[in-house]
Amino acid sequence: MSHNSFGHLLRMTTWGESHGPALGCVVDGVPPRLALSEEHIQPYLDARRPGQSRFTTQRREPDRVRILSGVYEGLTTGTPVQLLIENTDQRSKDYAAIAETYRPGHADLTYDAKYGLRDPRGGGRSSARETAARVAAGAVARAVLGDRVTIRAGVVELGGIAIDPARLDWAATGDNPFFSPDPGVVDAWAGAVDAARERGDSLGAIVQVEASGVAPGWGAPLYAKLDAELASAMMSINAVKGVEIGTGFEAARLTGIENADEMDPGPDGRPRFRSNHAGGILGGIATGADVVVRFAVKPTSSITTPRASVTRSGTATEVVTRGRHDPCVGIRAVPVGEAMMALVLADQMLLHRAQCGDG
Amino acid sequence: MSHNSFGHLLRMTTWGESHGPALGCVVDGVPPRLALSEEHIQPYLDARRPGQSRFTTQRREPDRVRILSGVYEGLTTGTPVQLLIENTDQRSKDYAAIAETYRPGHADLTYDAKYGLRDPRGGGRSSARETAARVAAGAVARAVLGDRVTIRAGVVELGGIAIDPARLDWAATGDNPFFSPDPGVVDAWAGAVDAARERGDSLGAIVQVEASGVAPGWGAPLYAKLDAELASAMMSINAVKGVEIGTGFEAARLTGIENADEMDPGPDGRPRFRSNHAGGILGGIATGADVVVRFAVKPTSSITTPRASVTRSGTATEVVTRGRHDPCVGIRAVPVGEAMMALVLADQMLLHRAQCGDG
């Protein structure tokens, strides 16, 4: 019952702080004889890596992953896979001021309330830097899933500007610095981010993650339902404030007639859905249709505009957060959302196999 | 790692099907020497009970709870509390038709895909009837929380008609059949529900659950964060398709300046927030402000308007769901949402005490 673990059978435990010597994770329950090496993991870390465009933080971390255990001669052995990423760009600076003040929107106040102390360097454990470990673990989860499942993700709304669903093209996400599946919004988003930064402000975003090839039957009712697991997975990402499946909140505004995903017999005799309001999940179990999740990322809390706050000792103050910060943390949340999707699905695949066989 | 369990230290395991002899739950980890009796639990079951207005299903279940263990002379003993509710209104009817057809929006298809068989009587395990066990367990969780925490919940949108936030009055939820905190919408909602039923249709809803008195520090980062636990809890309720915390999805449309919850020193020296966009949670840990969660409930899938579907053997068919169904399942989800809030908070209270003491 580790609080820093995720998953039931494929179980990741992350560790590390933003400015400690290293961070990483141990992934337990990996099936044996899967091909795995640093080369399988590194590309996902590279996608998440900061400093790749002017729209993300300028912290420069190579984020090189090392596999310390669980792999022998290029194959997983069934024993725990420890992944380690060194922190290299730890600017020496004086954290005394931050240590004494609670920045609005940050976990400063709450870590202090919980633990009676905190590591103030770069947010410590509450830093988004922890998500590097998730992305690395997500690559292991992909090895577990194999080729049957394809995961796609992108930003579908930024600063209130949504993509045009009719122009959604997942292949486009690699061609712009926003992971946008609609190239038509890229200029508007770039302008919005630049303007926000200029006025000492930041922007929020909505990320969509989809998976196709999910086998009907994956999901573990009632309290490890596929949708409940995804909700927990995505909500555990820094700055996420909402999660929805399929049509999501809008489904509450449809009527039962409209929301019904009618079915026809498919060519294989299996039902085929005319629509996918359900987002590929009914009763917590996958239908076989694409699994569709969206999550809302609040605007970065670290802004250069002064905000009213309070010191540890209880006096009023103003806070300005300088330093290297993402103007929109939602952008780099895309590979993290993909990783969490992979982790949930691989875990459910193993759970399903355990109870119901491979059938 | 029971899939039918919820919670870490206060752990509920539910069991039972819609039309079996009984359903219930065992709640483990209950602290000793708490006053508990059937009288503490029954009122919450009564609030959830069907058949209390024309806006809910006409199935009539007394839903009397019995405590079978864990209580001696009116006090909890620290051993598992088994709660049992008999099913009494199990209409004898022919389930053969349902057993052969997949109703759109139901878990028929997916239970079949997962398990290769299913109990078709009233939805079996996937029935919302299982939530009676949650509500009973939630009453135990309230005993664990004691008086420090107050939980409020209601429907804040129904059939696309939202309450007026300016007129939100939690005391009003008991005075109307919709658990609406704004009496001004009651007539409109009644009309919408009646109209939907008349045309063989159903409606969705959005439920809001709040808790005040949550101690700063509750929450277990990083993967049992308070918000991640709430997301998992609410998403596990039947028909829920989205969960958000505080300002939720709208936070993605605010800027960092707007979304910052500025602080002033409170009278006790502790920070006091000017706003609560965060919904009482930062970094997965409670701030001390009200914890605010909303969840979206899709329109009832059981409708009398024919929908295209497929039989088990793969032939096209049309499905009409007759019988006693809630025209808007969101209404009776209110006490369920309250119960899940209580379960999450009581669990986090114990987790916090274990790691950080009572301080």
Added chain:
Amino acid sequence: MSHNSFGHLLRMTTWGESHGPALGCVVDGVPPRLALSEEHIQPYLDARRPGQSRFTTQRREPDRVRILSGVYEGLTTGTPVQLLIENTDQRSKDYAAIAETYRPGHADLTYDAKYGLRDPRGGGRSSARETAARVAAGAVARAVLGDRVTIRAGVVELGGIAIDPARLDWAATGDNPFFSPDPGVVDAWAGAVDAARERGDSLGAIVQVEASGVAPGWGAPLYAKLDAELASAMMSINAVKGVEIGTGFEAARLTGIENADEMDPGPDGRPRFRSNHAGGILGGIATGADVVVRFAVKPTSSITTPRASVTRSGTATEVVTRGRHDPCVGIRAVPVGEAMMALVLADQMLLHRAQCGDG
């Protein structure tokens, strides 16, 4: 993390007190489409049932099991199986004296120390009566294991009188009231038990449990090793004070040369062991040889000879335990040990399948 649960993927949670209205368990994770009915479970409860000879307690309980969920038309559905056994022979008597005194060897003192109160009726939760629920769950585990695994158990030592290993005949255990696999000791054991009871005394025993047909590979290193799971399972049975695997403690007195289980190629090419000091387990994983476990059961603590004790309020007293008690609790521990073996093996079977497939 329920403390009253056992197992990882096949997970039993027991509940109930000795003199409450009922006791039972919920078994989660049961694979679907297994034949299961009360008739599959009852024989195991009958074997454990008290009052069947003069060598066990005269409490008379029919111990009829009811399946309340998880089975439909004779097949498991994959949902939780709730098993309920009513307590019928709850003698009305005055527990005030017991409630105020700590009986040596009982959990009176410790439950009081832990919880600040206890249910004194018949030992409450600490009563061996709880093992009825385990035996019922064990029958479900046997359904999961199927025919591939055979479990045998018996008393191999009683009151210091051991069976002759050369005459061990598992088929004999059903023919005597001691579950002895060596009929040659039955008269001596009967005499020893009668003599002990006559002098107000009780006896201990050693129980051996074996399983054949365990697939090589079952076991989950490093902290859910097959032997560690068995040790935990057996030690959790009331009055058990020691557990050993294979040659056990005596292995510490052998040399490496003596203790080596040498191997020859078997007819199927797989290694065949010349001996089984290892008790079928190496590195926490099954070798394919018989899994052999022994556990030591202390003499019944409830004796009619006065023993020095202390009251709740701290004054010296003498305790005599009258009532209906097993003169040797080790006897009725035999079906319990079998059940725990079945639960551990079925759980490991599912864990193995999850990580390594069915291969």
Added chain:
Amino acid sequence: MSHNSFGHLLRMTTWGESHGPALGCVVDGVPPRLALSEEHIQPYLDARRPGQSRFTTQRREPDRVRILSGVYEGLTTGTPVQLLIENTDQRSKDYAAIAETYRPGHADLTYDAKYGLRDPRGGGRSSARETAARVAAGAVARAVLGDRVTIRAGVVELGGIAIDPARLDWAATGDNPFFSPDPGVVDAWAGAVDAARERGDSLGAIVQVEASGVAPGWGAPLYAKLDAELASAMMSINAVKGVEIGTGFEAARLTGIENADEMDPGPDGRPRFRSNHAGGILGGIATGADVVVRFAVKPTSSITTPRASVTRSGTATEVVTRGRHDPCVGIRAVPVGEAMMALVLADQMLLHRAQCGDG
């Protein structure tokens, strides 16, 4: 449900192979504000370190521990503590022969059966080298326990030669290379070990671990009983084949009159036991008397005397294990047993606090 994790609330997950680049563990659930540094951990690793006398393996590892996370300015922060130990003495050698042959008593066969491959270098994950991570985690557990609990351990029997219980002196364990609490046996043990090695043989041992200061009430019935947890903890150590509590297996040979631990009122009004057959545990809960555990360690399986075996491809062969091996692995199991005791007790302390408060 990581198989490589131990503990409920104080949860250690170990990782690493004997001849990989490093091994270690992450310890989650550590309370905040405890003093912790490498200096607190290193002495325990030094006690376990090989090569300190001629009676242990000549592998020379400095076993320097590094804390990579969870500690800030000398205090624990409540976040996961990652401990890393580099492997430095990895002799380059040809493992091809070992990789093809199953050494009797080793996990070669079973890892192969389970995973279909294995890391043959020095036993891979099944090597006793993994226990270095446990010892490091045990030091963290001691920080959690604080000064209230004192843990003592030693070898009480070696090669069939037992200490004289009347001369047991825990202070003596540091003065001889066997951790013997009775200096009188040291010469006999040294002679036995030397003789065994000379004839290409090895010896077993029995280790006793005791804890005083354990608060009455610690223990989590029914399936995380203090004794069941200890049994699981000790049985998970390499080469352990039996575990017993208090009088253990011998209790099965006592009568109820003899085995009763009679009580007198202590000076504080609390019961004081005249004897401790129970080993400090009744009903799975600590009585306040010393917790006493013994475990049996089989003779080292790596011996230079040829033993009959089988190759992976199924042909008969003989195996001789050369290299640097402990002639009696029981000796270095002493610090490991202490560490497991500390881990179990610290975990139970937190569990007790969660459910029952600090009272």
